Amino acid sequence: MPFAGIDIGSTMTKVVIADDQEAVLAAHIGPTGVEHRHLALKVMDETVLSAGLSFEALDFIVATGYGRINVPFADKQLTEITCHARGVRALFASARMIIDIGGQDSKGIKLDGDGKVSDFVMNDKCAAGTGRFLEVIAETLGIDLAAMGDIALAADGIVQISNICTVFAEHEVTSRLAEGADVGRIAAGLHQAIATRVVNMTRRLGIEKEVVVTGGGAKNNGLVKAIEAQVGFAVLTPPEPFITGALGAALAGMDLFRRGIKPQRPRKREDVTFYS
Amino acid sequence: MSIMKQIEALYTQRGVRARELRQAGEKVIGYFCCFVPEEIITALGLIPFRIQGSQREPIDEADTLLEPMACPFARSCFNMALKGQYEFLDGFVAPHSCDTIERMYHIWRSNTPSPFNHLINVPHMMGPSSAEFYKNELHYFAGCLETFAGRKLDLEKLRQAVRLYNRRRALLRELYALRKAVPPRVSGTEITKVLVAGMGIPAAEHIDVVRAFIDEVQQRPAPRPDGLPRIFLWGNEIDDIAFIELVESCGAHVVMDDLCTGTRFFWEDVPETDDPFDGLVQKYLCTHCPRSLVPQAGGRADDLENRFGYIREFAAQWKADGAIFYIVRYCDTCELEGPDLKEYLTQQKLPVLMIEDDYSTTTMGQLRTRIQAFLEMIA
Numbered sequence: 001m002p003f004a005g006i007d008i009g010s011t012m013t014k015v016v017i018a019d020d021q022e023a024v025l026a027a028h029i030g031p032t033g034v035e036h037r038h039l040a041l042k043v044m045d046e047t048v049l050s051a052g053l054s055f056e057a058l059d060f061i062v063a064t065g066y067g068r069i070n071v072p073f074a075d076k077q078l079t080e081i082t083c084h085a086r087g088v089r090a091l092f093a094s095a096r097m098i099i100d101i102g103g104q105d106s107k108g109i110k111l112d113g114d115g116k117v118s119d120f121v122m123n124d125k126c127a128a129g130t131g132r133f134l135e136v137i138a139e140t141l142g143i144d145l146a147a148m149g150d151i152a153l154a155a156d157g158i159v160q161i162s163n164i165c166t167v168f169a170e171h172e173v174t175s176r177l178a179e180g181a182d183v184g185r186i187a188a189g190l191h192q193a194i195a196t197r198v199v200n201m202t203r204r205l206g207i208e209k210e211v212v213v214t215g216g217g218a219k220n221n222g223l224v225k226a227i228e229a230q231v232g233f234a235v236l237t238p239p240e241p242f243i244t245g246a247l248g249a250a251l252a253g254m255d256l257f258r259r260g261i262k263p264q265r266p267r268k269r270e271d272v273t274f275y276s
Numbered sequence: 277m278s279i280m281k282q283i284e285a286l287y288t289q290r291g292v293r294a295r296e297l298r299q300a301g302e303k304v305i306g307y308f309c310c311f312v313p314e315e316i317i318t319a320l321g322l323i324p325f326r327i328q329g330s331q332r333e334p335i336d337e338a339d340t341l342l343e344p345m346a347c348p349f350a351r352s353c354f355n356m357a358l359k360g361q362y363e364f365l366d367g368f369v370a371p372h373s374c375d376t377i378e379r380m381y382h383i384w385r386s387n388t389p390s391p392f393n394h395l396i397n398v399p400h401m402m403g404p405s406s407a408e409f410y411k412n413e414l415h416y417f418a419g420c421l422e423t424f425a426g427r428k429l430d431l432e433k434l435r436q437a438v439r440l441y442n443r444r445r446a447l448l449r450e451l452y453a454l455r456k457a458v459p460p461r462v463s464g465t466e467i468t469k470v471l472v473a474g475m476g477i478p479a480a481e482h483i484d485v486v487r488a489f490i491d492e493v494q495q496r497p498a499p500r501p502d503g504l505p506r507i508f509l510w511g512n513e514i515d516d517i518a519f520i521e522l523v524e525s526c527g528a529h530v531v532m533d534d535l536c537t538g539t540r541f542f543w544e545d546v547p548e549t550d551d552p553f554d555g556l557v558q559k560y561l562c563t564h565c566p567r568s569l570v571p572q573a574g575g576r577a578d579d580l581e582n583r584f585g586y587i588r589e590f591a592a593q594w595k596a597d598g599a600i601f602y603i604v605r606y607c608d609t610c611e612l613e614g615p616d617l618k619e620y621l622t623q624q625k626l627p628v629l630m631i632e633d634d635y636s637t638t639t640m641g642q643l644r645t646r647i648q649a650f651l652e653m654i655a
Contacts, residue, residue, distance in 0.1 A: 066645065081649035117653045119627070122646055 002051065003257065004058045005083065005249025006040055006074065008032055008067025011103030011131065011216070013039050015047040016246040017058070020254060022090045026051035027243045032067065040071045041272060055269040060253035060262075064245055066104075073272045075263040078252055080245050081109055081120050086255070087248025088212050089115030091238050096208040099198055099227060099235075100244075101217025103131040108202030119205045128164045129197040131216045134223075136166055137190050140173050141183050149222030152191050155184030161193045169193070187222065195226035211235040214244040279488040280466075286473035286485070287517075293477045294325050295364045303366040303425070306390070308353070308380075310541040310563045311371035311398045313556045315437040316418050318479065320425045325365065326475035329353040331516040331637045341387065347376040347606045348635035349513045354380060357388045367392035367424065369417075372400075374567045374609055392424040401569050402561065411557045434552040444479050445542045447486045452539070454490070455531045456594055459499045464509070464520040464530025471537060472515050505654050508596035508626070509533040510587070510617065512607050518637040519602055526647045532594035534587055540564050566613035580620040587617070591626055598654040600647070601630040627654050 001020040006013070013032045017025045028047040033039050040063075048055050063074035064083040071077070080100075088095045089111070098109040105122060106129045112118040123129055138145040159181045163169045169190070176186055194217075199207075211231055217223050218241030228235055238244050277285075286293065294304045304323045307314075314324040329352025335344075338355035356362055368390040370381035381395045397413050399406040418429050451470065454461040470489055474482035505528045513536050514520065520530050533539055540563055549555040562568075564586065572579050581588075591599065599621050603610040611632070618628045629650040631643060 079645050079649040079652055081645070082652040117649070120646075120649060120653070122649075 001059050001254075001257075002053055002057055003250045003254040004044065004047070004061045005246040005251070005253060006044060006061065006063050006065075006071055007080065007083065007243070007245035007249055008040060008063065008065040008070065009080075009103055009245070010066055010105075012242060013043050013065075013067070014243045014246040015043045016243050016250045017047055017051045017053065018247060018250040018254070022251060022254075024243075024247060025053070027240065027246070029242055037070050037072065040067070041073070044073070055272075056267050058267060060257045062249040062253035062256075064249040073267075076253065076256060076261075078249060081107065081117060081122075083245045083248035083252055084214055085109055085111055085115065085117045085248065086252045087244040087246075088214065088238070090247060090251055091244070092210060092212055092236055094210045095212045095236070097202065097205070097211040099202055099211060099213045099217075100215040101129070101131060101194075101198060101213070101223070102215040106130050106198050106201070106215075106217070108198070108205055110205040110208070121201050121204055123198075123201060126165070128166055128169075129194050129201070133166045133169070133194060134190070134217075134220065136170055137173055137187075140170050141177070141186060143183065143187070146219075148187055149191070149220040149224075151184045152187035152222035153225060155182060155188045157182070157185050157188070158192060159185040159189040161186070161189040164193055164197050188226075191220075191222045191226040192229070194223060195230045199227060199230040207231055209233065213237050214241050216242060279485070279492050283469050283473045283485060283489060286477060287469040290328060290472070290476045291325075291361065291364060293481070294323060297323050297478075298364050298366070304364055305367035305369060305392070305421075306362060306365040307369040307371075308377050309371055309373040310536055310565060311373050311560055312369050312396060313414065313546075313560055314479065315434060315441055315546065315552070315556060316414065316421065316429070317369075318440070319434040319437040320418075320421055320427065320429055322367070322421070322425060323478055327353050327362065327365075328472065328475060328513070328515040329635060330356060331518060331635055334636075341383065345606060347374075347604065349604050349607075350376045350380045352635055354384055354387075357384060362388070365390050367394070367421075369394045369396065371396040371398045373398065373565060374607075376606075392421070394420050399561070400567060401571065403571055406561060407557050410561050411553055414553055414556060431552060435548070438546045438548060438552055438555060440479055440483075442545045442548075444474075444483050444486070445545055447483060447490070448542045451486060451490055451493075452532070454493055455529075457498075458506075458595065459502050459504065460506075460529050460531050461496065461499065462493050463524055464507075464533075465517045465524055467530075468514065468517045468520050468537070475515075475537075504528055505597040505651055506531045506595055508587075508591045508594065508599045509535060509538075509602060510599060511602040512536050512604050512610050513635075514538070514602060516637060518640055519633070519643075522640055522644065523600065523647055526644060526651055528647075528651055532590050532596060534564060534590065536565065539590070566609040580616060580623075584617055584620045587621070588624055591621070591624070596626060598627045598629065598650065600650070601628060603630070603632045604635045605632050 004017045006015045013030050016027045026047045028043050030043045061074045062076050063071035064080045068077040100107045107122040110119040138148050163172045218237040304325050305317050306325045306327045317324040335351050335355045337358040338351045372378040385393045507528050507530045546559040547555040
C-alpha cells in the first residue's frame with residue numbers, strides 16, 4: 001500500500017513515497033520554480049518511476065508546504081507543521097521538539113507524548129533565521145553555501161554579528177570584511193546569530209528533549225553545532241533532512257486512509273495536467 | 277433593502293449616515309476606543325461616532341508625521357483624518373486609553389483640529405481612588421461638552437440615554453447568544469459587520485438594525501452539524517472582516533471574542549444609579565482593555581483568575597475549542613498581556629495561537645498556514 005507526500009517549499013519541491021510500514025520507497029527533490037503545478041507533477045512522476053510503481057497505484061496523496069494548494073492531484077492538503085511532526089515521529093519516536101529551518105521560514109514545533117503537535121511558533125515574514133539568510137550571506141562572503149558550515153567550524157574564533165535582519169547583516173558583514181576579519185570567523189558569527197534567534201523563538205514553547213533539527217538548515221553542520229551550543233545538548237538530525245515534511249505528508253495520508261478516508265476521484269495519470 | 281444589504285452598506289461606507297445627519301444640522305462627535313461614555317454625548321443631543329481606521333488603504337500621509345513603529349491602527353485613523361475623510365467631525369474626543377491614543381490626541385489636534393477637542397483622563401489602575409477620579413474627569417468632560425453644545429446636561433436625559441444604550445447592549449448579547457448553538461446560527465464575519473456598522477450611526481438606529489438582523493437569523497434553517505472547531509478571539513481593534521473571514525475560510529467558526537470592537541465595548545450594562553455618573557463610572561472604568569490594571573491580589577494563580585476569569589467563562593459557555601490572539605502590531609498592552617493570558621488558558625486546556633499582524637488586509641494571506649496548522653492541531 002503506497003502513500004505519497006509532496007512538499008512544495010519556497011526553494012525545493014520534495015516527493016516521498018512510503019509504504020504502510022513507514023519505510024521510504026522512493027524520494028525525489030527538485031527546485032521549486034515559478035510554475036509549481038508543472039514541477040509538482042514532474043517530481044511526482046520521477047518518484048513514482050523510481051519506486052517502480054504507477055501513479056494509479058498510490059492509495060493516498062497529501063500535499064504540504066507553502067505551494068500545497070497548487071497540487072491539483074492531491075487528495076488532501078495539510079500544513080507543513082502537521083507533516084513535519086508526522087515525519088519526525090516516524091524517524092525519532094523520542095522527539096519532543098522540532099526546529100525546522102527552511103528556505104524562507106523557520107519554525108519551532110512542540111510534540112506531546114504521542115508525537116502530536118501541541119504548540120508551534122513560526123517566523124514567516126522575515127528572512128532572518130532562514131536558509132535564505134545563509135544564501136545571501138554566503139554570496140557576500142564569496143563562499144559556497146554547502147561549504148559554509150565546515151568553514152565556520154574550522155574557524156579559530158568568532159566575529160560577533162549583531163544585526164539579524166538579512167539586509168543589515170549583509171552590510172555588517174561587508175564592513176567586517178573591509179576591516180580584514182577572517183571569513184571563517186564571520187561565518188561562525190552568522191551561524192551563532194541564526195541559532196540564537198531560532199532557539200529563542202522555540203524557547204517560548206519550553207524546550208524538551210529530544211530536539212530534532214529538520215529542513216535545509218539541518219544539512220549545515222555549522223548551524224547544527226551552533227544550535228546545540230544554544231540548547232545545551234546534542235540534537236538529532238534526520239538522514240535526509242529535506243524530505244521530513246514530504247515523508248510526514250505521505251504518512252499523514254496513510255493515517256487518513258486507515259481512518260477510512262478515501263480519495264474522492266479515481267486516480268488516472270492522463271487526467272492530470274498542470275492546467276487543471 | 278434587505279437587512280443584510282443595509283448592514284453591508286453601513287459597514288462599507290462608514291461615514292455616510294454621520295454626514296447625512298450633519299447636513300440636517302446635527303453635530304457629530306468622533307471618539308476613540310471603549311472608554312468614552314456615548315451616553316453623555318447622546319444626552320446632550322450630539323451624535324457619537326466611533327473613529328476607525330482602514331485596513332484596506334495603505335498608510336502614507338501619516339508616515340510623514342509619525343514613525344512607522346507606532347500602532348498602525350492609530351496611524352491609519354490619523355491617515356484618514358489627514359486625507360479629509362473625517363472632515364465631518366464637529367468634535368474629537370480621545371480617552372487616555374493607551375499612550376499611543378493619548379499622544380495621538382495631541383498630534384491629531386495640532387494637525388486636524390475639530391471645533392471641539394477633548395482628552396479624557398482615564399485611570400489605568402483600578403484602585404480605590406480610581407472611581408472618584410474618573411467621575412471628576414467625566415464631569416469635566418460633560419462640562420466642556422455643555423459649553424460646546426450650548427446647553428446644560430439634563431440628568432433625566434442622561435438616564436434615558438443610559439437606558440437606550442443598555443437596550444442596545446441587551447440586544448447585542450441576544451445576538452451573541454445565537455453563536456452558542458453548535459454550529460453557530462451566525463458567523464463571526466457577519467457579527468463583525470453588524471458591530472462595525474453600528475459604530476457610525478446613532479444607537480437608536482443601530483437597535484433597529486440589530487433587531488431586524490436577529491429576526492432574519494432566527495428565520496434561517498438551523499445549520500447542519502459540521503464538526504468544525506470553535507474559536508474564541510482575543511485582541512484589539514478588528515474593525516475589518518478580513519481576518520475573521522480568513523479564520524472561518526480555513527474551516528472554523530469564530531464564536532466569541534474579547535475585542536475592542538466586540539464584547540469589550542458592550543458586554544456589561546451601565547448600572548441605573550440615582551446619579552447616572554456613578555453607573556457610567558462603574559461600567560467604563562472596568563472595560564476589559566489590557567491597558568487597565570487590576571490590582572494584584574493573592575498569588576499567581578489568584579491573580580490570573582482575577583484578571584482572566586471572565587474569559588474562561590466566555591470560552592466555556594460558547595464551547596470554544598481554541599483561542600486565537602490577533603494583535604495589531606506594536607500594541608504594547610496586548611503584547612505584554614498575551615503571554616499571561618496564554619499561560620492561563622493553556623492551564624484551562626484551551627490551546628492558544630498568538631498572532632501579531634500589521635493593520636492591513638494585504639499581508640494577511642501569510643497567516644493562513646499558521647491558522648490551518650492550529651486548526652489541524654486542535655482537530
